[in-house]
Amino acid sequence: MTGILVQGVSKSFGETRALTDASLAADMGEVHAIVGENGSGKSTLAKIISGVLAPDGGTVDVLGETPGNPCHARRLGVAPIFQEMMLAEQLSIAENVFAGSDGLLCRTLSAKARNAEAKALLERLSGQAVDPTARVSDLPLHLKQWVVLARAICIQPRVLILDESSAALDLAGTERLHAEIRRLRDGGACILIVTHRIAELVRIADKATVLRDGRTVGTLSKFEITEQNLLKLMSAEKPPAKVQLDPSKTARSSSALVLRCEALQLARETTPFGFELREGEIVGVAGLDGAGHAEFIRTVAGIDLPSSGSVTIFGSHGQSIEIRSIEEAGAAGLSYVSGDRKKEGIFPALSTFENFAMAPYGCHRDRTGLIDAGSLRGSFAREVARLGIKVGPPNDRITSLSGGNQQKVLIARAFAAQPKVIVLNDPARGVDIGTKQELYRQLVAFSQTGGAVIYLSSEIEEFFDFADRVDVFVQTTLHRSLPSRDLSEEALLYAMFGRLADAVSPITVEEMA
Numbered sequence: 001m002t003g004i005l006v007q008g009v010s011k012s013f014g015e016t017r018a019l020t021d022a023s024l025a026a027d028m029g030e031v032h033a034i035v036g037e038n039g040s041g042k043s044t045l046a047k048i049i050s051g052v053l054a055p056d057g058g059t060v061d062v063l064g065e066t067p068g069n070p071c072h073a074r075r076l077g078v079a080p081i082f083q084e085m086m087l088a089e090q091l092s093i094a095e096n097v098f099a100g101s102d103g104l105l106c107r108t109l110s111a112k113a114r115n116a117e118a119k120a121l122l123e124r125l126s127g128q129a130v131d132p133t134a135r136v137s138d139l140p141l142h143l144k145q146w147v148v149l150a151r152a153i154c155i156q157p158r159v160l161i162l163d164e165s166s167a168a169l170d171l172a173g174t175e176r177l178h179a180e181i182r183r184l185r186d187g188g189a190c191i192l193i194v195t196h197r198i199a200e201l202v203r204i205a206d207k208a209t210v211l212r213d214g215r216t217v218g219t220l221s222k223f224e225i226t227e228q229n230l231l232k233l234m235s236a237e238k239p240p241a242k243v244q245l246d247p248s249k250t251a252r253s254s255s256a257l258v259l260r261c262e263a264l265q266l267a268r269e270t271t272p273f274g275f276e277l278r279e280g281e282i283v284g285v286a287g288l289d290g291a292g293h294a295e296f297i298r299t300v301a302g303i304d305l306p307s308s309g310s311v312t313i314f315g316s317h318g319q320s321i322e323i324r325s326i327e328e329a330g331a332a333g334l335s336y337v338s339g340d341r342k343k344e345g346i347f348p349a350l351s352t353f354e355n356f357a358m359a360p361y362g363c364h365r366d367r368t369g370l371i372d373a374g375s376l377r378g379s380f381a382r383e384v385a386r387l388g389i390k391v392g393p394p395n396d397r398i399t400s401l402s403g404g405n406q407q408k409v410l411i412a413r414a415f416a417a418q419p420k421v422i423v424l425n426d427p428a429r430g431v432d433i434g435t436k437q438e439l440y441r442q443l444v445a446f447s448q449t450g451g452a453v454i455y456l457s458s459e460i461e462e463f464f465d466f467a468d469r470v471d472v473f474v475q476t477t478l479h480r481s482l483p484s485r486d487l488s489e490e491a492l493l494y495a496m497f498g499r500l501a502d503a504v505s506p507i508t509v510e511e512m513a
């Protein structure tokens with residue numbers, strides 16, 4: 001039975017044509033992926049199907065009706081989860097989970113019952129203990145994502161729309177999400193999934209619709225969904241070549257030290273550890289949610305203070321600067337790219353250009369010390385071209401860009417500040433595969449000129465052929481360091497689960513959960 005039928009849909013925002021001719025047919029009991037480059041119109045299509053946006057042309061049929069607005073779509077059983085997490089940050093977890101389904105005017109559950117239900121659901125989804133009365137603003141990103149997912153799942157949707165919903169989840173979290181998706185699908189629901197994580201798509205999707213520049217260019221059945229086929233359809237250009245680590249790049253033990261952590265304790269009563277980063281090194285950082293890798297990267301960037309120990313950056317003349325704030329880290333030549341774009345990355349009320357210019361403006365002064373606007377604009381144009389950012393007028397608000405293109409602006413901003421060390425916290429979240437390859441290429445080029453990189457990723461495939469070593473965190477401490485020659489999916493998984501690589505028994509689904 002057809003669940004969703006979209007035919008010839010178009011949609012423009014002012015001069016920007018987000019969709020020109022989009023079509024999609026998804027059955028009930030099917031996981032249907034929407035794939036395409038950043039800015040190809042995926043989120044716009046998801047919003048049209050969920051009644052948030054009205055199309056300019058074409059027809060939309062969801063369970064036999066055309067959703068006229070989000071409430072109408074909801075009555076039909078459509079539960080959308082958009083890329084930008086919609087949460088009432090000042091309210092509790094339970095209040096957010098039941099927002100819209102058991103509200104003030106139609107309350108059927110007591111506060112106690114809501115708390116109990118929210119707790120049970122979130123613990124099942126997130127795999128960790130949860131206090132349902134905790135304020136959402138205090139939660140880490142992955143738990144916020146689970147709150148949004150819980151809100152959609154608790155209404156038992158007939159159509160579930162997931163726009164980059166796994167991007168904030170780690171490997172084990174993604175597995176649990178997949179289990180939920182399969183449960184809903186087997187119960188007859190239709191699940192639309194938008195993701196740039198190709199490996200994930202190959203595992204979960206029954207069909208895929210590919211968009212290119214707002215147009216549907218193909219539909220792939222389960223067995224046709226391969227990275228190669230997707231890339232061929234997604235871009236008019238040749239698929240990007242995979243980045244290969246420079247074979248002449250040997251161990252960096254002889255190059256100059258640029259950053260050192262000594263006896264670092266990320267939280268009280270955790271094991272102290274040391275960390276060194278040398279010129280030209282690319283160090284991957286990995287771990288399961290709550291393993292301490294996210295705290296580590298924030299501490300190195302001066303955002304959070306360690307419980308004890310120190311982070312030191314060494315200048316080109318050997319002088320050492322202890323880092324105790326993000327300002328000190330910036331002044332010492334460290335650029336940071338946050339993984340939480342909405343909370344820590346963009347300034348939503350400012351334009352695309354202003355968002356870019358606020359880090360590198362100090363590097364663009366004329367002889368009198370005033371900011372050289374022409375030089376800054378030139379730098380903006382170069383970075384936009386280099387990372388292939390789809391921007392409208394630079395003075396439009398950054399929020400008018402697609403999610404992936406906003407992320408690219410933040411990456412461009414970090415490069416343009418001409419850092420010595422660049423620290424990236426899951427930067428490729430929501431970024432298309434072509435741009436990911438370009439980002440790796442830029443980072444490899446940066447390292448070849450002596451720059452040093454710390455790169456946290458929740459997608460372990462990202463490290464292969466790219467990182468010199470991957471430091472794996474377990475129980476809020478550095479557990480293992482895997483040099484590139486020992487990197488494999490299996491070795492990383494074993495390390496992330498705190499197991500020895502030569503352990504005989506495989507990692508079980510229960511362990512994942």
Ligand SMILES: Nc1ncnc2c1ncn2[C@@H]1O[C@H](COP(=O)(O)OP(=O)(O)OP(=O)(O)O)[C@@H](O)[C@H]1O
Pocket residue numbers: 013016017018036037038039040041042043044045083390392399400401402403404405430432
């Ligand atoms: N509210 C808006 N105002 C102006 N332009 C918009 C708006 N929403 C989307 N666009 C533009 O429409 C185009 C398609 O955006 P959309 O968010 O649908 O892309 P996407 O495929 O989901 O991208 P991503 O993979 O980066 O999330 C982009 O060029 C974007 O800048």
